[in-house]
Amino acid sequence: MTSTELLKIILRKGQLIVKVLGKYISFNQCLFAAVFLLSAASFWLSYEIRFDFNVPHHFAGQRLLLLLYVSLLKLTFFYLLRGHGSNWRYVGISDVPNLFFHCVLCSTTLFAVGYVSERLWIPRGVVLIDFFMSIVFIGGSRVGLRVLREKIRLILRTRSSGKETRAVIIGAGDAGEMIVREIARDTGSRIKIAAIFDDDPKKQGHTIHGIRVVGGVDHISAYAQDNKFDTAMIAIPSARNADMRRIHRILKTLDIKVKTLPGLNEIIHGSAKLTQLRDITISDLLGREEINIDTELLKKLIFRKTALVTGAGGSIGSELCRQILKREPERLILLERTENSLFHVNRQLREVHPDIPIVPVLCDVRDTVRVEEVFQEFRPELVFHAAAHKHVHMQELNPSECVKNNIAGMQTLARTCDRHGVSRFLLISTDKAVNPTSVMGATKRVCELYCQAFGMVSDTKFLSVRFGNVLASEGSVVPIFMDQIARGGPITVTHPEMRRYFMTIPEAVTLVLQAAALGNSGEIMALQMGEPIKIMDLIQHLLMLMGKEPDEIPIVFVGPRPGEKLFEELTAPSESNMATTHTNIKIFNRDSVDPGKLIASIDKAVERVMRGVDADTVRLILQELVPEYSPAEGSEYPKLSAYAGSRSN
Template sequence: MKEIVYRNRLFVVFVMTSLIIISSFLFAYAIRFDFSIPSAYWPRITTLIPVILAIKLIVFWKFGCFRGWWRYVSMPDLLQIVKANILSSSLVVVYAVAVYRLEQVPRSVLLLDGIFCFLAVGGIRFATRALRENYLPVRQGTELRQARALIVGAGDAGQLIAREIRSNPQLDLNILGFIDDDPVKKKGAFQGLNVLGSQADLKKLVNERGVDEVIIAIPSASGKVIKSIVERCRETKVKFRILPGVGELIDGRVSIQQVRDVDLNDLLGREPIFLDEAQINNYLRGKRVLVSGAGGSIGSEICRQLARFKPQKLILFENAETPLFLIEQELIKNYPDLTIVPIIGDVRNHSRVNVIFDEQMPQVVFHAAAYKHVPMMENNPAEAVNNNISGTRLLADAADKIGVEKFVMISTDKAVRPTNIMGTTKRVAEMYVQALNLRSKTSFVTTRFGNVLGSNGSVIPTFKKQIANGGPVTVTHPDVTRFFMTIPEATQLVLQAGSMGSGGEIYLFNMGEAVKIQFLAEELIRLSGLQPHDDIDIVYTGLRPGEKLYEELLLDEEGVLPTPHNKICIAQSTSIVYSELLAMIESLLASAKALDLPAVREKLQQLVPEYCPAENRPLAKVIPFSAIVMHQ
């Protein structure tokens, strides 16, 4: 029966609307004459009904009242019904005056007819939605079979989630109400659901009302707030899920399909990033853009973010075949109109780099290709020099040669007072692009930030794998801390910094507070439904070669300048004379080519005097980004 109605839905709606129009007109007469219509009026009624039916059906059709599904009726639909009723009723009045001079057509009947028709046409639609969304008592028996849920956050996101849950019975969720700390919303009601209390009342409400699940719907909440809510949920052992943060809701959609389990990104909590998209658009839209290391964690996300700004051409330069193929296919699928040029090649290959730049003529370059694993580079210093220094130099020289407008280099906090080969080579690369900037028409800009959550080979995937294998989770030291960013956050700030740079700047990103690696390990174990130290052991293995307890973002001799963006500042770094730097790099590369590793280390020390191997480094004091800026 339901399938027959769906197939003939338009006919059913047409018939029901016709019956409503006729019934409203007759009911108006009945009300006017106290449900006893004089026989003298019936001839006029019978002649008016076909005309009124024709007028109203035509107007309703023109206003789209037969389109759409009643279960999804909304305020815009109601406004269309209001407009259609006003117009059609006005036409009926004009007809009655022009043809019958209102003889045997009481004015009150015409007014009541319009009101009753609107109430019936709109009412039947909203009653259908109310039934569909479980507002009426007819459906209340189904609640016994549904999981009982609370929504934390009665704002726009929470209300949209509540509406979607009510309109989708397959989700098997019965929303009991909202929790919100906003005093304005306290004891209020939204979507027919009460605000039952604040976050402090969560534990009591879960126990008293038998809550099965908590949905956290505050996309702009800080990590501190999310962590507090999660802790309360854990205390009551209730299931909890979260709507992604603002950074993940770039397109503005909010849906129950986006609700997911809480992860470390939520607990570490970053304030939402607001980009000056117009400024970014000015230097990317319609440009030929090259990304080195396009298949890596950072490089591939830079490509995703770049594609949103509609460059003329996106050139993907990558040494690894499979990652290059994967990001190319993803971009082709999501941006079918974008010209994508995948190129396999090595940044260390002088001829290959020059040919690519000559053929593709990029206008903007993002240099993300680098060796990044600290312990591995300690054992392979010559390769670190070749890739991170020589590769950067070849790319920068090629950019300078063809007159690239802007060259954005991705650096790391490990380049600050480095204790390892990787950080030292990245510092030399920073120095080279800064020195080259002084003699080039190309604007060379450096961005410096810390660890990226979830990047290939980083600590989070490693911990997850160890937990999946039953432990133990290995942490180098109980006091080791790191700065962390999410991949989208880091790449968005890279694009923003690139738009601001005029050349020679080193941009620092607000990494928030340093986070203990032990905290990450314990939280990941808890998020996996286990208890740290009980279900999964944590074992301390000692610092690895080249590692230090704390990372820093700024050298002692570097000051900082603010920028218009509250998450970015500029390090006032001094640059060595280009000719002197080039001679020292040439000597270093010669030692690397000869695999003279002691000479490599010695010459790195000459280039970066603050380089001090971890075993010789005194403990550093961690200074947060906010303190750096305020100090200035």
């Protein structure tokens, strides 16, 4: 048996004894006893030091007389200042002011008592020495206990079978220090930090908890030649996307696992905690810079109000629910027509927010009777309409269903909101509603017009918010491309010059809520999505993210499908824009319309579709409502019959 193994056995036996004693003696009892003894030792030694270890007889008697009272005085201040309230496992610099204040009060009291009573007068030198000795004894014991505890945990660290994981950390700031500290505290961790890298020359050469900052990010490759490690942890929550791409490009050549801390946006939105390491995602490489959030404005919009979200089980709808719940509504109504989606989102939200009433309602927004029942029972004050058919190609194949779901659903909700005096109604729109070339885009534009018209005649504030693609949403190009890459290709792309606006789901929803709070009735709000991204650039980033070489997976250009554009627009030339108090949100308005006439024409058009017309007639009806709707030139409308080929014998 080695000495290390023997030490482990002794320490484990000691832990067992402490655990048994803990049933009879509390930690605070031990703590108060320790403070009392340390206070007594400090006061006793202060006399010895003041008189060079030759205390005069009359001062020795005074010391013996006052020892109990002074120790009890210190213990009383320790209790009143809640010195026992801080966690001794995590003692640090933040605990120093409280300890300092405790010692100042004790010393001041001893000085004051000495001036009041000559019998209790203590030499000033003794009081001053006792002040510093108390800080050293009590503070030092706390630090010593923490260090000893961490050393014991290091010795007792249990490792499962298999080799130890060696890792490097990129980022020598507070986040990097936190990772080193947390790994050291985790007895079950099999991770050993080998080195830290940071581009700041001032940090290079220094150590963090014994781990050396060996150089900048560019030195990682050279370091890897002589030192093996399995994982790199990026600890830079404020890193720009360009920095993340550069770091990932360097790490990609090393054949190691790469983890990162959440970005500031994720932490602010509440979708992640600072301590949660995760894989790098496409959002890290393409996402936007930090978005300012007016938290007070959002809370004023939602706090203690009943909110209803349609399409609550979808990508945007579910994120709307998450962010609404963080602002403490009175209750949240989840309106969703797909049972599985409703079940999952309801379960997830209830686990995180058990104290807020969440009502799952299985309902189709086109069901006028059911929607009326929901509004009568729950009286929502805020309605966020995210339910819609959104896949362009599917709606080209099924144009009448697109009209029925998107426009007729909007009709039902708008009229019900108006009838029940809902405070605000927010329509989730799309950049495809601008100069639409698809059925889906045209129906969304009709919904915007309907919203605008109702906003002019209703007491309810009707607003629309328009934005582009969101990363990782259901049916977006990102998961499609990732699936094609995982299967070895080919990757199908419409055109080499195709561009799209992208935003992460939490960012988009945060801005949607901001827009809902800022906008006035009848307005169309557009989110500023930054610069459009070339789809080919997106593919290159995805290939790098998935460990593939640029030419490893074939890319096939298939040409535009019916309804697709090479370049999406967020505004039409005929729309005037105004700035808002938020830099990422603009207001767009067209020439005023006759609301009664517009509502009547849309209602009449929907009635025609509901009675049953063919696909070509649906498109003609949409063109009457949206004159700028123009299917892409040279494309033929797809027919469902083309998908019903005969079986070969």
